[in-house]
Amino acid sequence: MYRYVIQRLLQGIIVLFLVSIATFGILQAAPGNPVETMLGEGATQLTQEDYDRLLQKWGLDKPWYEQYFTWLGNFVTGDFGQSMVRAGVPVHEMVLEAAWPTIQLTSLSLAFAILVALPAGMIAAIRRYSIFDSGIMVWASAGIALPNFWVGLMLIILLALYLGWLPPSGGGDWKHYIMPVFVLAINETAVLARLMRGAMLEVLGQDYITTARAKGLREYVVIVRHAVRNALLPIVTVVGLRMAFLLSGTVVVESIFAWPGIGQLFITSVNRSDYQVVQAIVVLFTVLVIVANIVTDLTYAIIDPRIRLN
Amino acid sequence: MSEDTTAIGRILNRFEGTNRRDFLKRSVIMGATVPTFATLLAACGGDDDDDDDDDDDGGDESDSGDPTATTQRSVPTSAVGGQPTPTEEEMTDDATATEDGGGGEEEPTATEEDSGGGDEGQQGGTLILMGHHEIASLSPDDAGPTVHWVMVTQIHNALVELDPWYVLQPTLAESFEVSEDGMTYTFNLVQGAPFHDGEEFTSADVKYTFDFYRDPENAMLTASNFNGITDVEASDDYTVVISLEGPNAAFLSRAGQAFIVPEHHHSAIGEDAYKSDPMGTGPFSVREYRAAEFTEVEAFPDHFRGAPLLDAVRERIVPEPSVRTIELETGEADSSVWALVTEDNLRLRDSGDFVTYQTSSVACNHFPMNNERPYFADREVRRALMYALDRDLIVDELWEGLAVKATGNISPALDFYYEPDVTEYPYDPDLAIETLENAGWVAGSDGVREKDGVRLEWTLAVIAGDQARRPEAEFAQESWNAIGCNVSIEDTTAASSGMRDGTHDMAIYNWTYGGGSGEPDGSNTLRSDALNNFSKYKSEQMDELLDAGLRETDPDARKEIYSEVQKLVAEDVPFIYVKYWDWFNFYNPRVKGLPDSVLSGGTLYSMAYTMWKEEE
Numbered sequence: 029m030y031r032y033v034i035q036r037l038l039q040g041i042i043v044l045f046l047v048s049i050a051t052f053g054i055l056q057a058a059p060g061n062p063v064e065t066m067l068g069e070g071a072t073q074l075t076q077e078d079y080d081r082l083l084q085k086w087g088l089d090k091p092w093y094e095q096y097f098t099w100l101g102n103f104v105t106g107d108f109g110q111s112m113v114r115a116g117v118p119v120h121e122m123v124l125e126a127a128w129p130t131i132q133l134t135s136l137s138l139a140f141a142i143l144v145a146l147p148a149g150m151i152a153a154i155r156r157y158s159i160f161d162s163g164i165m166v167w168a169s170a171g172i173a174l175p176n177f178w179v180g181l182m183l184i185i186l187l188a189l190y191l192g193w194l195p196p197s198g199g200g201d202w203k204h205y206i207m208p209v210f211v212l213a214i215n216e217t218a219v220l221a222r223l224m225r226g227a228m229l230e231v232l233g234q235d236y237i238t239t240a241r242a243k244g245l246r247e248y249v250v251i252v253r254h255a256v257r258n259a260l261l262p263i264v265t266v267v268g269l270r271m272a273f274l275l276s277g278t279v280v281v282e283s284i285f286a287w288p289g290i291g292q293l294f295i296t297s298v299n300r301s302d303y304q305v306v307q308a309i310v311v312l313f314t315v316l317v318i319v320a321n322i323v324t325d326l327t328y329a330i331i332d333p334r335i336r337l338n
Numbered sequence: 339m340s341e342d343t344t345a346i347g348r349i350l351n352r353f354e355g356t357n358r359r360d361f362l363k364r365s366v367i368m369g370a371t372v373p374t375f376a377t378l379l380a381a382c383g384g385d386d387d388d389d390d391d392d393d394d395d396g397g398d399e400s401d402s403g404d405p406t407a408t409t410q411r412s413v414p415t416s417a418v419g420g421q422p423t424p425t426e427e428e429m430t431d432d433a434t435a436t437e438d439g440g441g442g443e444e445e446p447t448a449t450e451e452d453s454g455g456g457d458e459g460q461q462g463g464t465l466i467l468m469g470h471h472e473i474a475s476l477s478p479d480d481a482g483p484t485v486h487w488v489m490v491t492q493i494h495n496a497l498v499e500l501d502p503w504y505v506l507q508p509t510l511a512e513s514f515e516v517s518e519d520g521m522t523y524t525f526n527l528v529q530g531a532p533f534h535d536g537e538e539f540t541s542a543d544v545k546y547t548f549d550f551y552r553d554p555e556n557a558m559l560t561a562s563n564f565n566g567i568t569d570v571e572a573s574d575d576y577t578v579v580i581s582l583e584g585p586n587a588a589f590l591s592r593a594g595q596a597f598i599v600p601e602h603h604h605s606a607i608g609e610d611a612y613k614s615d616p617m618g619t620g621p622f623s624v625r626e627y628r629a630a631e632f633t634e635v636e637a638f639p640d641h642f643r644g645a646p647l648l649d650a651v652r653e654r655i656v657p658e659p660s661v662r663t664i665e666l667e668t669g670e671a672d673s674s675v676w677a678l679v680t681e682d683n684l685r686l687r688d689s690g691d692f693v694t695y696q697t698s699s700v701a702c703n704h705f706p707m708n709n710e711r712p713y714f715a716d717r718e719v720r721r722a723l724m725y726a727l728d729r730d731l732i733v734d735e736l737w738e739g740l741a742v743k744a745t746g747n748i749s750p751a752l753d754f755y756y757e758p759d760v761t762e763y764p765y766d767p768d769l770a771i772e773t774l775e776n777a778g779w780v781a782g783s784d785g786v787r788e789k790d791g792v793r794l795e796w797t798l799a800v801i802a803g804d805q806a807r808r809p810e811a812e813f814a815q816e817s818w819n820a821i822g823c824n825v826s827i828e829d830t831t832a833a834s835s836g837m838r839d840g841t842h843d844m845a846i847y848n849w850t851y852g853g854g855s856g857e858p859d860g861s862n863t864l865r866s867d868a869l870n871n872f873s874k875y876k877s878e879q880m881d882e883l884l885d886a887g888l889r890e891t892d893p894d895a896r897k898e899i900y901s902e903v904q905k906l907v908a909e910d911v912p913f914i915y916v917k918y919w920d921w922f923n924f925y926n927p928r929v930k931g932l933p934d935s936v937l938s939g940g941t942l943y944s945m946a947y948t949m950w951k952e953e954e
Contacts, residue, residue, distance in 0.1 A: 063559070066482060066483070078562045081554060084557070115474075115475065115610060116613060184660075189668055195668075197661050197665065198654060284658050286657060286658070288630035293472075296657075299471070300474075
């Protein structure tokens with residue numbers, strides 16, 4: 029098992045390298061640079077000489093591969109560099125500062141999704157073809173189909189503008205959490221509910237369930253102890269893999285709800301060509317996804333003894 | 339200062355021994371206005387940090403029956419440009435609205451321009467503003483992006499500052515004198531203006547700021563504003579003498595408006611740390627700075643113009659324009675410093691629920707085109723493109739009439755410098771075709787015109803997601819294809835750099851070509867060697883005119899020069915100039931102390947210290 033983990037980690041490092049070089053290349057290919065961003069709307073008096081000096085200051089006058097290897101060299105030694113737009117601020121500080129709001133948002137959303145989706149999927153499977161089942165599945169399809177920025181805006185209009193129950197955006201008390209957590213969770217909830225339903229249906233058709241019932245076990249015990257436990261297997265895998273989707277969802281949700289997390293930092297940094305920050309966030313997300321995958325595989329092996337990690 | 343009988347001297351002599359109000363009036367006469375703010379409005383198209391769907395706010399010129407009593411329509415033919423629209427004679431000592439806009443430097447009572455008409459200024463309230471991206475820095479060097487500037491201006495002051503009527507107001511300078519040759523400025527500074535830590539502001543701070551900013555070693559973003567300064571001398575605590583390498587009509591507008599940082603603080607912590615720990619003489623000092631979430635500044639009771647009425651100003655970051663609208667509608671925020679989407683602008687304005695300022699842009703909406711491309715190198719082609727484009731239709735249909743058709747590089751809003759008598763290009767596709775035919779561009783087998791193996795074929799770059807300007811680009815594409823061109827549209831993430839580095843053939847930008855806050859100089863966009871000469875337009879005649887314009891300080895003589903500039907632009911068509919659009923700023927009516935009307939809605943945020951908020 030250790031060998032497996034080490035092997036996966038090594039693969040992860042290669043992935044990380046490829047992702048970082050691709051990100052760097054894309055950023056370089058996109059016109060614009062952080063200097064222009066900071067010059068902002070008042071840059072009309074700039075001379076070429078001054079402009080060149082600014083590029084030089086940030087090493088932007090060097091060829092892209094040289095810039096990349098400078099970055100890589102620093103990164104290997106644990107230095108993410110400084111933001112060019114928030115000049116002088118170490119990137120790791122910015123990312124850490126933004127991490128907490130995002131961790132709050134994603135973990136609450138995930139918890140919400142699991143708490144809602146699993147029972148809903150279970151009930152839909154047990155009461156198959158009932159109105160309840162159809163209702164959940166229609167809702168789940170909608171949850172997958174509706175883009176979260178649209179749902180977010182509609183909710184803001186309804187709950188903040190028309191009803192005045194919740195603040196439209198920003199941080200603060202618990203009321204500020206409701207809409208962003210819900211919106212980020214919608215897609216996840218829908219996916220998990222559908223999956224749970226499918227998994228339960230499959231399990232419920234298995235011989236050992238029939239056996240359990242034949243033994244005279246109470247339906248509750250059959251469902252909870254025999255069916256759910258087995259149905260949870262694919263769910264665990266998916267929850268791990270869905271972390272990546274959840275993180276990408278924060279980019280949109282955080283922008284709409286003015287949530288000062290990593291998603292917003294990411295989009296701000298892309299817009300402002302703040303290479304170092306974008307690079308750091310991409311690397312961070314990649315690491316999270318790689319780790320989530322490995323952890324998922326390990327968890328899978330632990331809860332299903334039939335799986336061997338070789 | 340000795341008596342001078344030259345035109346420059348006569349004007350500058352007037353500044354001698356003036357009081358603040360006189361200074362103010364005369365800065366109008368001088369045309370002593372500053373590019374900073376119009377460029378705020380300007381760069382939207384070309385700038386990286388824009389919501390490009392935001393920046394095209396139109397204003398309804400055909401105001402349908404004044405939808406709201408609180409809507410203030412600024413007439414485009416007003417005193418933008420700091421020119422004698424209110425003539426010297428007209429500007430009597432009785433304050434006109436324009437004059438008092440400065441907030442009454444010596445007694446900053448908001449009541450002077452109170453929209454409520456006579457309410458007493460009350461103490462209290464937190465003004466909640468919204469920006470669209472994080473406030474990456476609070477240093478004056480980083481005040482280029484509007485969202486930053488709005489907070490930097492609360493914290494700092496400059497020698498002279500632009501007011502919402504495009505007039506330079508004496509701020510940390512009480513008055514100034516200019517030498518006979520126009521190359522030495524002597525500023526007399528205010529006394530008893532403390533920084534936020536209680537240290538008094540003196541000439542040493544001015545010298546320090548100027549010297550630090552213009553030092554190439556420091557590679558400051560705003561270093562260009564200090565070009566042409568040869569020496570800064572603090573002759574005594576309250577006098578600063580600045581020497582220039584030559585007379586420069588734009589000096590006051592540029593370096594004069596530099597925010598002053600305290601030497602003792604800035605030199606101790608350095609520029610990088612200063613970005614998040616700024617200190618100035620401004621009416622508000624930093625209370626809490628969270629770049630990505632909000633920045634809050636609190637009233638500085640010892641501010642030299644008097645304690646601000648508000649308790650605090652907070653700028654929240656709300657990236658999504660629709661959400662900013664809702665924040666305004668729910669009363670969670672008082673004003674959005676960055677634009678909303680056009681539909682929301684019109685809706686909010688017509689709702690009558692907000693104090694609305696609708697002001698004209700001095701930035702030009704235009705298609706820059708690379709004049710070095712063989713097809714655009716032919717002036718007849720550029721002219722033909724003008725004839726082929728129905729710009730009236732763009733204004734009336736695409737912009738719902740919320741713009742003014744451009745006749746050149748200067749907005750008609752700058753009525754003093756605006757030159758209407760130029761070569762015009764009415765919509766006439768037949769004439770466009772004739773122009774091309776006469777120039778030897780004939781249709782090939784596929785209908786695309788060509789000459790000497792060069793085809794009229796190019797790509798028009800549109801910023802991806804730019805919902806506002808894309809229809810305009812598509813309309814232009816159709817119009818030009820109809821006369822035998824082959825234009826394709828390319829989505830780009832680019833801003834100004836695509837044209838600047840020559841990778842794009844053509845784009846659609848909003849940018850100033852002179853006229854920024856009233857300063858008609860367009861050296862940075864029209865000069866052959868200019869960084870922002872997006873169209874790579876090369877004209878010796880233009881270069882000479884622009885240089886002459888900067889050397890000349892007599893407004894009438896300058897007017898002549900910039901009139902020639904506009905004629906030359908219309909003659910040469912270096913870029914396809916389309917229109918000047920309108921800009922909206924909304925305030926929740928609980929914000930008091932607002933003026934009846936302004937010419938620059940953005941600049942009004944610098945007057946937050948004269949506002950207060952009514953309790954609900």
